[in-house]
Amino acid sequence: MGGSRPGRMIAIIASLVVTGVVTFLIYLAFAESLDAVRQPMTTFVPKSDNAELVHGVYKLIFWLAGAVFVGIMALTLAFSLMYRERPGQEARQFHGNSRLEVVWTLIPVLLVVAMAVPTFSTMSVLTKPAPEGALQVIAIGHQWWWEFQYPELGITTANELHLPVNRPVSVTLKSVDVIHSFWVPQLSGKIDNVPGHENHLWFTPTEARAEPYLAQCAEFCGLSHANMRFRVFVSETPAFETWAKAVKTDRVAPSADLAKAGEQQFTTSGCIACHTVQGNPTAAGKIGPNLTHFASRTTLASGTLDRTPENVRKWLSNPPAVKPGSLMPNLNLSPEALDKLVAYLDGLK
């Protein structure tokens, strides 16, 4: 094939078929990665107004990219087949074609304009200040965990962010040490937490659900960058208000003996130097996560472990083994001390 006119047709058809099959296979694989159940951190299933807006541009740009991919692949393949060396075939000697140069300068210009217009109109919305009445949240990056403050509600929590559905949330991003990046793929694109700067993003979650939205620090921040995960729970407004009220209260004073001993241990082991437990007057440390309602969270160690008594014990017995570089050191706690602390923490509902 190739030399004769029908040969050229076969080469063109073969190139189109191969390109088509390859593109289809890529599309199938790509479609697989859009399933929010199997891939809970997918960037392709938006669940907030702004994420939805971005998704519109995202889809358009993917289609444009796909078209360019198909076009260039098919041409490369077709020319490789049509013009490969054959006896009796002569290469045609020419140096260029000004008209073609103009045409294929205009093609990328048009593609770029087609991308730029929706991009900039979307940005004009995203970079606006959050709407009036938005819920204020301050997300503070620490090596390697997240602190979430709700200044209007007077509450502080860690690694699990609770939001009401259909109310805009304005997130102020800060860091106490190195650069981190706040990214909840289904709710918003990422913005960095830069020490010494204050960044902002906002979105309105549109779907309340029982499962959390999974998230993770996106900017390389050192040894346990991989272990700086967090979760966002979006619930109906009454449920959110119930949660907020509960979190604002002081800790449930321990009643069982073991848990009482645990509160003592919490002081003697020095936990109070870094951790706050509202209602426990000695525990007012600010370096580590606020533990007042530790037992109402689903995870510990920045979203890396499910909060079971076994995992709490595992964490306490050697934090850097779970989270390399953890600022919480191995306190070499005795088994008895561990029993007490686990019981105490388990009671902090």
Added chain:
Amino acid sequence: MATAIGVMTHAEEDTGLWSWLTTVDHKRIGAVYTVAGFIFFMIGGLEAVAVRTQLAVPNGTVLDADRYNQFFTMHALTMIFLAIMPMGAGFFNYFIPLQIGARDVAFPRLNALSLWIFLGGGLLLNSSFFLGGAPNGGWFGYAPLSSIEYAKTSGMTFYVVGLLTLGLSTLIASLNFAVTIINMRAPGMSMMRLPVFIWMVLVVAFLLILSLPVLTVGLLQLYFDRVWGTSFFSPATGGDPILWQHIFWIFGHPEVYVLILPSMGIVSEVLPVMSKKPLFGYSAIVFAGAAIGVLGFGVWAHHMFTTGLGPVPQVVFSASTMAIGIPTGIKIFNWLGTMYGGNIRFVTATYFSVAFIALFTIGGISGVMHASPPIDGHHQDSYFVVAHLHYVLFGGAIMGIFAGLFYWFPKMSGRMLDETLGKIGFWIMFVGMNLTFFPMHFLGLAGMPRRIYTYDADLGWDTWNMVATIGSYTIATSVLIFVINVIKTMRKDKDAGDDPWGGATLEWATSSPPPAHDFDVIPEVRDRDPLWYDRDHGIARAAVPEHNHIHMPPPSYFPLIVALGALLIAVGSMTHLSVLGLGAVIAIYGVWGWALEPTD
């Protein structure tokens, strides 16, 4: 025999180790650059394979977090500064004089100096593995993670000093190449008759001359912060970490074009020769290359869309980044135009060149995608970007370098690489590269962040990670096949002849390998494709005059001495003032001897 400063004399040897250490021959220097670059390419590849092995399954246990961070940092530093740039520099050294019809570069001893400083810097950077830990803060070294407070090991100091050393080497080489190209062209070779490869080298040289000083300033500031307690980048004491990002990417983005433009040049040499027709749209390709170089200085902040730049910079840098897609598109269309209507000889170099077009296009497309800041909000720091950059740097730069290796190996060694092994190796590399990097698009879309040493099983990332790891081993196999090919080829007799491909450019008008003086008679250039013009017009190669006195620069010890001094200054800046002082004395002695060395 003249003596310089009483002690040192000219080096005399033509063979043996000492002749290599004192050489100022651009071809020998180019060969050492290429071989050293390839060895570092294999080291960087092993680091990548280790990283991929750790990520093959969720919660991998092959590397711990610290070692993982060292490996991914060193993988990038090695591939960028010690593999792709030096292999490019190898080609620049070897082929600039040959393609422009000169006998050597403008400053042969400076050329040797840049080689030795590069080797010293490469060894220094890699020695960190054995001296308390390699750099672990990423090749971008973001503040304040790179500060002494958050990076307590000496790794990031090695990063600063290593890059300063390598930058010195590169700056010297770039000035040398630019001067050579502008001043030493053969009679008749106007700028618009320069081979496209040379044009791309010229653009690269200016990119480096303009961008490296910026990095140098940034690195010195980081050195001051780390060693002397200043606070350029530390927010706790009034510095700004974002300042570092601007400085780094004003260098870092042009650097991307430093890595890719030489390969664009190589492909622009191989495709016309193998298609047996002139390059389509020579001036369009040249101007597009220059436009990419100029625009490359105006897009750096697209690496920072997520840092809170504000809407105006985002729009400006988004627009400039999208605009760079236009000259890139022009180039791709012109390469296709070169293939169109050809009679394309599909040798291994052609395979790599055609693969370059296809794979680089994929990297180009994804690059334009995240030129849109809202999209970049998802892509930034995710595996989608890892896929993108590897399609540009592996699919583009490395594929182009392999095309160049197969195309020019006969000229450099006098021997043809084995075509069968070459094609087998090509297909394995092509499949391996796509297996490794295409799935990373899916991983990025599924939300996998970069630079994480571990991930959980329930995120749906396991399958594609496993595929990517298998792909990385496939690539390693193909590199091994290439090494076998080279060893096998070097054991056979010289079989290439002067011009095995029917080339159009001047390097094919001399023997393979060329004599020390490159050309018996400096050729006269009458066309953009001089050899084809002479062939078609029946112009014979000029006869060699009977008494052909060619003056070549003599070998010299002094580049080696100055480089040793520079290396000791670098080591001293991390260890003790006395070492630094000794280095300074040696360097000054070397420069003095260099200046007084007789040149005949």
